[in-house]
Amino acid sequence: MGQVRIIGGRWRNTRLQVPQLDGLRPTSDRVRETLFNWLMPKLPGARVLDLFAGSGALGLEAVSRGAASAQLVERDPALVAALRATVAKLDAAGQVAVTAADAVQWLRASAPAQVDVVFLDPPFAAGLWDQVIAELPRHLADGGWLYVEAPAGAPPVLPAGWSLHREGGTRxxxxxxxxxxTATLRGDMNATEPA
Incomplete structure (x- = not known):
């Protein structure tokens, strides 16, 4: 088993046990710290969806830092078992739901979730970007936020209707x-978001 650490909020420094599986690459501490600095004003009370949850680090970090709830979607049985054990350890079942499902099929079959933040970090080699992004609008609230992690230098091209807020990269x-x-945001779409 490997470990991932929650780096902020009420569960700060909690270590999550994560099976070591081919292709699993939890978001690094440095990238997570940057992401949650960007999201901090938007997190309190937010509903988040962590697709391809893997270690669960993104969804759990969000709840640790004030999000109201997180839905973690993961299809690998070993990862699902580890996520459920972590949720039990944190006594977080009232805020964190773990769903054992293929993320694309779940998006297509489930009722619209209307979440505030979506974390999208699929297996890079699987080529799932277009399928997933096409299904997101019915699950994301107006003015909602989408975090995307992709191979260095090869971000997916998002269709019209998405406005880039911040970006960064590592090797x-x-x-x-x-x-x-959304239509309700057209007046401020071209405005610069505060840091």
Missing amino acids: EVTYALYRRA
């Missing part, structure tokens, strides 16, 4: 935070 990954543009 391994490119990461970006987008906001869903």
Whole structure:
């Protein structure tokens, strides 16, 4: 088993046990710290969806830092078992739900969730970007936020309706935070978001 550490909030420094599986690459501490600095004003009370949850670090970190709830979607049985054990250890079942499902199928079959933040970090080699992004609008609230992690130098191209808020990168990954543009936001779509 490997470990991932929650780096902020009420569960700060809690270590999560994570099976070591091929292709599993939990978001690094440095990238998570940057992401949650960007999201901090938007997190209190937010409903989050962590697709391809893996270690669960993104969804659990969000709840640790004030999000109201998180839905973690993961299809690998070993990861699902580890996520459920972590949720039990944290006594977080009232806020964190773990769903054993293929993320694309879950998006297509489930009722619209209307969450405030979506974390999207699929297996890079699987080529799932277009399928997942096409299904997101019905699950994301107006003005909601989408975090995307992709191979370094090769971010997915998002269709019209998404506004880039912030982006960064490491040697391994490119990461970006987008906001869903809606009719109610047209007046401020071109405005610069505060840091």
